[in-house]
Amino acid sequence: MVEAITPINEDFTQWYTDICLKAELVDYSTVKGCVILRPYGYAIWENIMHLLDARFKATGHENVAMPLFIPESLLQKEKDHVEGFAPEVAWVTMGGSEPLEDRLCVRPTSETLFCDHFAHVLHSYRDLPMKYNQWCSVVRWEKTTRPFLRTREFWWQEGHTIHETAQEAIEETEQQLETYADFCENELNIPVLKGKKTDKEKFAGAEATYTIEAMMHDGKALQSGTSHYFGDGFSRAFGVQFTGRDNTLQYPFQTSWGMSTRLIGAIIMTHGDDEGLILPPAIAPYQVVIVPVAAHKPGVLEKAEELRARLSKFVRVKLDDSENSPGWKFAQWEMKGVPLRLEIGPKDIENGQCVLVRRDNREKAFTKLENLEAAIPALLDALGKSLYARAEANRAGRTWTATTMDEVLERAGGENGYIKTMWCGNLACEEMMKEKAGLSSRCMPFAQEHLSDVCPCCGKPAKAMVVWGKAY
Amino acid sequence: MVEAITPINEDFTQWYTDICLKAELVDYSTVKGCVILRPYGYAIWENIMHLLDARFKATGHENVAMPLFIPESLLQKEKDHVEGFAPEVAWVTMGGSEPLEDRLCVRPTSETLFCDHFAHVLHSYRDLPMKYNQWCSVVRWEKTTRPFLRTREFWWQEGHTIHETAQEAIEETEQQLETYADFCENELNIPVLKGKKTDKEKFAGAEATYTIEAMMHDGKALQSGTSHYFGDGFSRAFGVQFTGRDNTLQYPFQTSWGMSTRLIGAIIMTHGDDEGLILPPAIAPYQVVIVPVAAHKPGVLEKAEELRARLSKFVRVKLDDSENSPGWKFAQWEMKGVPLRLEIGPKDIENGQCVLVRRDNREKAFTKLENLEAAIPALLDALGKSLYARAEANRAGRTWTATTMDEVLERAGGENGYIKTMWCGNLACEEMMKEKAGLSSRCMPFAQEHLSDVCPCCGKPAKAMVVWGKAY
Numbered sequence: 001m002v003e004a005i006t007p008i009n010e011d012f013t014q015w016y017t018d019i020c021l022k023a024e025l026v027d028y029s030t031v032k033g034c035v036i037l038r039p040y041g042y043a044i045w046e047n048i049m050h051l052l053d054a055r056f057k058a059t060g061h062e063n064v065a066m067p068l069f070i071p072e073s074l075l076q077k078e079k080d081h082v083e084g085f086a087p088e089v090a091w092v093t094m095g096g097s098e099p100l101e102d103r104l105c106v107r108p109t110s111e112t113l114f115c116d117h118f119a120h121v122l123h124s125y126r127d128l129p130m131k132y133n134q135w136c137s138v139v140r141w142e143k144t145t146r147p148f149l150r151t152r153e154f155w156w157q158e159g160h161t162i163h164e165t166a167q168e169a170i171e172e173t174e175q176q177l178e179t180y181a182d183f184c185e186n187e188l189n190i191p192v193l194k195g196k197k198t199d200k201e202k203f204a205g206a207e208a209t210y211t212i213e214a215m216m217h218d219g220k221a222l223q224s225g226t227s228h229y230f231g232d233g234f235s236r237a238f239g240v241q242f243t244g245r246d247n248t249l250q251y252p253f254q255t256s257w258g259m260s261t262r263l264i265g266a267i268i269m270t271h272g273d274d275e276g277l278i279l280p281p282a283i284a285p286y287q288v289v290i291v292p293v294a295a296h297k298p299g300v301l302e303k304a305e306e307l308r309a310r311l312s313k314f315v316r317v318k319l320d321d322s323e324n325s326p327g328w329k330f331a332q333w334e335m336k337g338v339p340l341r342l343e344i345g346p347k348d349i350e351n352g353q354c355v356l357v358r359r360d361n362r363e364k365a366f367t368k369l370e371n372l373e374a375a376i377p378a379l380l381d382a383l384g385k386s387l388y389a390r391a392e393a394n395r396a397g398r399t400w401t402a403t404t405m406d407e408v409l410e411r412a413g414g415e416n417g418y419i420k421t422m423w424c425g426n427l428a429c430e431e432m433m434k435e436k437a438g439l440s441s442r443c444m445p446f447a448q449e450h451l452s453d454v455c456p457c458c459g460k461p462a463k464a465m466v467v468w469g470k471a472y
Numbered sequence: 473m474v475e476a477i478t479p480i481n482e483d484f485t486q487w488y489t490d491i492c493l494k495a496e497l498v499d500y501s502t503v504k505g506c507v508i509l510r511p512y513g514y515a516i517w518e519n520i521m522h523l524l525d526a527r528f529k530a531t532g533h534e535n536v537a538m539p540l541f542i543p544e545s546l547l548q549k550e551k552d553h554v555e556g557f558a559p560e561v562a563w564v565t566m567g568g569s570e571p572l573e574d575r576l577c578v579r580p581t582s583e584t585l586f587c588d589h590f591a592h593v594l595h596s597y598r599d600l601p602m603k604y605n606q607w608c609s610v611v612r613w614e615k616t617t618r619p620f621l622r623t624r625e626f627w628w629q630e631g632h633t634i635h636e637t638a639q640e641a642i643e644e645t646e647q648q649l650e651t652y653a654d655f656c657e658n659e660l661n662i663p664v665l666k667g668k669k670t671d672k673e674k675f676a677g678a679e680a681t682y683t684i685e686a687m688m689h690d691g692k693a694l695q696s697g698t699s700h701y702f703g704d705g706f707s708r709a710f711g712v713q714f715t716g717r718d719n720t721l722q723y724p725f726q727t728s729w730g731m732s733t734r735l736i737g738a739i740i741m742t743h744g745d746d747e748g749l750i751l752p753p754a755i756a757p758y759q760v761v762i763v764p765v766a767a768h769k770p771g772v773l774e775k776a777e778e779l780r781a782r783l784s785k786f787v788r789v790k791l792d793d794s795e796n797s798p799g800w801k802f803a804q805w806e807m808k809g810v811p812l813r814l815e816i817g818p819k820d821i822e823n824g825q826c827v828l829v830r831r832d833n834r835e836k837a838f839t840k841l842e843n844l845e846a847a848i849p850a851l852l853d854a855l856g857k858s859l860y861a862r863a864e865a866n867r868a869g870r871t872w873t874a875t876t877m878d879e880v881l882e883r884a885g886g887e888n889g890y891i892k893t894m895w896c897g898n899l900a901c902e903e904m905m906k907e908k909a910g911l912s913s914r915c916m917p918f919a920q921e922h923l924s925d926v927c928p929c930c931g932k933p934a935k936a937m938v939v940w941g942k943a944y
Contacts, residue, residue: 030546030588031539031576038593039534039604046535062511063518067503068540068578068609068625069562074502090541091566092578095613095624096559104503106540106564106578116502121510132511137540137608141567152567153540 005335007274012218019268020147023277023336033145033152037261040336043285044264045155049135051187051282052157052259055179061131061159066113068136069104074112078237081111084204088141090152106139111205111230111256114160115238118252122162124243128252129168131161148265149222149472156260162240162252166231169253173229176257177210180225187282188263189387190214190270191395192224193418193467195443200430203256207231213442213467215395216269219416221442221469224266227257265472270391271360277337278359280387281380286318288376289338291329293345295321303349307342307369315376334359339383340376358383360390403452405436408468412437418469422462424455432457439468477807479746484690491740492619495749495808505617505624509733512808515757516736517627521607523659523754524629524731527651533603533631538585540608541576546584550709553583556676560613562624578611583677583702583728586632587710590724594634596715600724601640603633620737621694621944628732634712634724638703641725645701648729649682652697659754660735661859662686662742663867664696665890665939667915672902675728679703685914685939687867688741691888693914693941696738699729737944742863743832749809750831752859753852758790760848761810763801765817767793775821779814779844787848806831811855812848830855832862875924877908880940884909890941894934896927904929911940 005018020026025041037045053063069092076082089105107113118130137155145151159176163169177194184190192212202209206228214224235241235251244250271278281287288311292304301321308319318338320329326343333341343355356365356375360383367375398417402408411419419439423429433439444464455462477490492498497513509517525535541564548554561577579585590602609627617623631648635641649666656662664684674681678700686696707713707723716722743750753759760783764776773793780791790810792801798815805813815827828837828847832855839847870889874880883891891911895901905911916936927934 027589027592029539029585030543031541034539034541036539036585036589037537039536042535042537045537063514064511065509065514065517065609065627067501067506067508068611069503069506071502087568089568090564090576092562093565094563096561104562113501113508117499117508120499137537139540155537 047283081205118240129163133159159257177227189280191392195445219398221471225259230254276335279337287315288317288340289333290319297346423466424460425463429457519755553677590712601635605631631729649699661752663864667917691870693943697731702726748807751809759787760789760812761805762791895938896932897935901929
């Protein structure tokens with residue numbers, strides 16, 4: 001039998017690790033803190049890349065490739081940025097057998113490289129906007145790591161754009177956050193909370209950081225995508241200029257935005273259950289797995305192969321014709337989270353039907369073979385909507401309001417979840433929430449509510465509503 | 473006007489650099505020896521990746537992602553391999569502010585990482601073959617660099633497979649070389665010479681290296697793809713084992729194969745001319761550019777946009793509706809190598825026609841608008857075949873036979889090209905060819921000929937025919 005995994009409500013951390021390994025998403029590598037994306041894990045990432053890339057291109061973004069290295073002298077040009085990233089980068093100090101004069105860091109993010117390039121290629125307002133994206137891996141020298149959530153190397157996309165006006169750049173920042181939110185909700189079936197980060201939590205060097213936060217099964221938050229507005233701070237630091245409409249030299253306004261393989265962690269921890277992974281149909285490497293029953297009986301394998309060929313025209317389908325038992329295959333493909341299982345045996349063939357089993361609720365539907373073209377997409381769609389509804393219900397059941405510090409502390413001592421409070425806007429109170437309640441500010445949601453007039457920490461007038469939580 | 477480039481026959485090196493920069497394929501970066509792939513250059517690479525990836529998947533290969541770093545202790549496990557690569561790698565010696573105990577090199581190629589992974593995940597003959605590929609960048613600390621041809625970082629794919637038997641692995645090596653050759657000839661319209669490398673030129677650690685060699689416009693050779701057979705050398709060095717059909721522990725047999733952004737250099741130097749780049753239709757970011765003539769006249773831009781929408785259903789098409797003059801646009805898109813230009817002005821619209829201009833020979837065809845769905849694919853196909861024929865003619869005119877050292881030296885003193893000779897198989901004669909004639913062995917072609925009985929260097933009995941040349 002397929003080896004069982006740790007039950008989800010017994011030890012969530014071990015359950016997560018079990019899925020990463022037993023669904024064959026990753027392997028640990030000899031390089032400490034770095035993982036290997038195995039074929040099944042990489043296929044999920046390929047589907048994510050494919051869907052996101054199409055969205056970026058539809059909104060006029062172009063892909064480029066920047067160097068992997070950043071000279072130390074370049075990294076140092078923007079003060080806040082270098083302070084934020086220098087402590088956690090890997091340094092190349094030797095090329096071949098010779099020491100480097102200006103050592104190189106392996107990119108933790110590429111704002112500095114893009115600015116340097118923009119300074120070369122930007123001349124006139126007619127060249128604007130420049131809307132670039134790159135797919136690559138980046139390196140941050142983390143001390144504690146977990147597959148997908150925090151690894152020293154991870155894979156992502158980073159968009160970098162420059163614009164003629166601040167207004168345009170802010171609109172780009174917002175548009176890309178909307179793209180991320182829509183992608184998470186409609187393709188990954190994960191509800192997200194959209195908002196602005198506090199100054200404490202924003203990106204090193206940004207004027208403003210927008211975020212989408214997803215709530216995991218255990219009530220902890222996962223920052224799932226961010227979009228940054230830089231004003232003209234980097235442009236000034238890097239001397240990026242253009243001749244404006246009025247013939248004067250001007251600095252463009254800049255954004256960047258990123259999503260990463262962390263999304264695979266979000267998928268696991270939002271949708272998975274005691275049997276393993278449950279994959280959103282939009283990014284599942286296989287949306288349907290065909291398992292022949294009594295495969296040795298005449299005609300069964302042939303029929304299964306005929307169905308595979310037919311289904312491959314409209315879904316990603318796998319026929320498991322290996323020598324393992326049907327029961328083993330059921331467990332194996334449940335572990336791997338394939339949304340639908342199609343079982344077909346001699347009796348089904350006689351009756352011109354098959355069994356379709358949903359991964360999420362195990363509902364079985366006897367389906368006439370001639371109806372598969374309609375039934376499968378409908379079931380996949382329903383499954384995606386169910387995943388979303390279940391995640392939304394979990395989030396709703398774990399979201400609370402607090403107006404006093406006592407309420408905050410009482411809530412924070414119980415189950416994980418979101419705690420909504422008003423906030424005065426001061427760093428001191430944000431730090432107090434961390435110290436006393438163990439909570440970090442997830443964001444100031446775009447959808448603000450008025451819960452009370454004052455900050456529960458200091459009693460001073462409130463400036464905004466903040467959602468707090470524990471985060472990965 | 474678009475700035476002219478250096479004429480191809482005046483200074484081929486400068487002509488090449490001019491195209492790289494003025495067709496906006498690359499930008500130099502602040503990181504010495506590394507380039508930036510700009511949107512137009514990256515779009516070519518995306519098309520190459522897309523087409524190659526489909527071929528790899530159709531032959532059962534799966535994509536994975538390995539770490540960027542190789543611990544020094546891992547790199548050292550295979551003796552020939554480390555000797556070949558260690559002198560030209562970049563070393564990470566610091567993570568954050570702490571020195572690393574086992575320093576890490578930035579991968580120059582990933583055989584060692586794949587072997588380490590195979591050792592984890594391989595158990596039984598039932599797991600074989602494992603046929604993996606990854607798309608990534610690699611780093612080799614080259615002293616002299618040129619865009620696409622030799623840069624410290626470059627983008628490529630590297631396939632790594634393990635098999636139950638030597639025979640299967642050899643067949644994989646050969647199959648992948650055939651895939652490469654077919655891709656170059658049918659998609660990039662570049663004829664290639666297929667053969668086996670001499671021991672001197674083979675990959676560090678390989679038992680055999682197969683290659684495809686392309687001839688550039690100037691008669692120099694460009695190694696364009698290689699496929700390596702490793703036997704079980706790496707498996708033994710890394711302890712990769714499986715339980716065989718007879719229940720004994722065995723070592724699998726291994727291959728690797730790679731193609732890189734070097735192919736873009738091959739495209740430039742095989743097909744380009746004095747006006748700039750000429751792109752093979754299969755990988756051109758835009759296969760057709762629409763240039764409206766007298767665009768201010770009523771109805772012209774509307775018609776051009778209507779055609780763009782219509783053509784986008786079957787070709788990659790760009791409408792240049794910028795404010796530049798038609799003449800400027802013609803020169804600009806010729807520089808960028810767009811295979812077909814579609815001109816449309818008021819008179820054309822009146823006559824229900826347009827002008828289609830081929831980039832390679834500038835042939836103009838007045839074409840009825842209702843015929844575009846047939847005419848454009850036919851012209852693109854003809855253009856691709858012409859590019860191939862022209863490259864093949866160049867190669868044929870620059871391929872010579874020599875049976876004595878005097879003939880070799882006379883030929884090597886003239887124009888660049890391929891010189892075919894017999895060879896005794898000894899390294900000393902290969903080195904003599906380099907020293908006296910400045911020639912390196914390109915390969916021992918699969919299509920062997922018997923030119924004479926003896927090696928022209930030493931007079932000893934010949935073992936094989938070798939093609940020699942100067943190479944990038």
